[in-house]
Amino acid sequence: MKRNFILALFIFSVGSLAIACQRTERFLDRIEPPVKVINESQSRRDSGEVPVLNQEVPLREKVPISKEVLKTWLPETVGDYKRTQLISGHREDSGIVSVLADYQHQDSQELKVKVEILDGAGENGSILLKAAQERLKLDIEENKEGMETRVYLLDGLRVRESENKEQQFAEIEFVDQNRYLFQIKGFGISLSQLWEFSSKASFNQP
Template identity: 75%
Template sequence: MKRIFLRALLIFSAISLVSACQRTEHFMDRIEPPVKVINESQNRRDSGGNQTVAEGIPLGEKIPISKEVLKTWVPETVGDFRRIQLLSGHREESGIVSVLADYQHRDLKAVGIKVEILDGAGGNGSILIQAAQERLKLDIEENKEDMLTKIHLRNGQRVRESENKKQQFAEIEFVDQNRYLFQIKGFGLSLSQLWEFSSAASFQQP
């Protein structure tokens, strides 16, 4: 009787171990290895922004990259602009990884740029990315209170451009790799100058 009990216990333990391993493997499939994530931060800039999210795993089920890696996407200097502030974790309560960077012109103190990059992985992040992609879906051109806004296809990518020439304000928005939302605002700059900054920072290829 004792032998039967021990044999049953061993079989139960083996089944439990196999089940636990399968659950662990399923969870690990959702996590991007650090090497892959670090390479992605570099390769994204070389891809022209046309890569897509890995097939097989819905964006809402993917694990967001770390904010430490996302910080590496906003360089300290871009041409005549110097990064004066870098904020991360401001969307953590929503389960969204993002970084917010402020840049100031080296000589013109009134000229600045604000950049936010958001990772759309995870439940709330994927909802936000889906909403952004819906906004960018249709071609639109409107002029409202001196703010000219245009949504169109630019270099193979859907973008939203806004510019108020009187106030010298410009803004651009786009989704990279169907996952990362970029929102870039320029103060004291034209729209073309803001795109030059974006290209120099490798946010999007020219």
Template identity: 35%
Template sequence: MDTSLEEDFLDRETKSHHPLVEKVPLTGDELQSSVPYSVGFFRRVSLAHGLHEEMGISSVRSKFQHTKDAQKSLSIEIMDGAGELGALLIEKSEEKLKEDFEDHSLPEKTVINEHQTFRVLEKERTDLHRTYLEFIHSKRFLIKVHTQNLSKEELIDFIHLFRLEKEVIDTSSQ
């Protein structure tokens, strides 16, 4: 278990004030079944769950590759914010995403701002054609996306087409 997360959690006066603490995390199988096989021109090439189980956080990571251009790929990680440590993860992410931020230090550009209804952290390495996004979906799931050789437009299209299965979103609102 990640001791810094544990310490942050244990140092709190009250056990929790975040509503996700009371929710039961989805299982790895439930999260895994929510990841679509294809999204637009991208097909899933790998899928794994249990990556953060030792921290008490349910998660799934999937890699997608473009069907016509094998140089274009991305990985998406979904972490469930339910339960004690999951709620802490979401709370820390909400704090990080709260303020607008911009840093154009070469070779990486970092921006935190709002895109539609989401607060998004975006890191871009134009020299390596890589982009990283981080945002919170449905006030419960921390989503991390790493891309290789995708334009910003292609990445935005993928994110808009990627849908967590309705059953997962319904379960998260209970």
């Protein structure tokens, strides 16, 4: 009788152990092997599914460049043109950094160029820059009252150029580095001469 009891107890213990092993195996099946987890994580990172921590700061949240630095972008002489006036701080009340410069040809008082450079960083600067980018977004060719205007892509840069040949007035507008707005106006000169001025000043290389 005692032997039968021991035998039954042994059989029950073996059965319980087998069931426990099966449960453990099923639980382990649900746990991903470390190598597989690492490989899948690396794959998601490579595919761009993992959020990038160093995302570009929106322009409206950036601190504008100092006007002292921006002034250095306007050389004293550009070819035969000499800088006669330099103004900065005229948009400070709006929190916008901008500089203005007047240039005059050394041999002719009639030939003048006016340049404004505006930093689109900051709340209000980014609003003005966005408006400029909207103006430059679509290809345009028009002629209104003698003013010929063209908006197009030039060497990867969206450009607006205008010219009134009768009044000898020309203007160029573009945004550099998706941040800095350049507006260059020429008086008594042609559009091609204004582009030449811009090139010599290293504002843009068409």
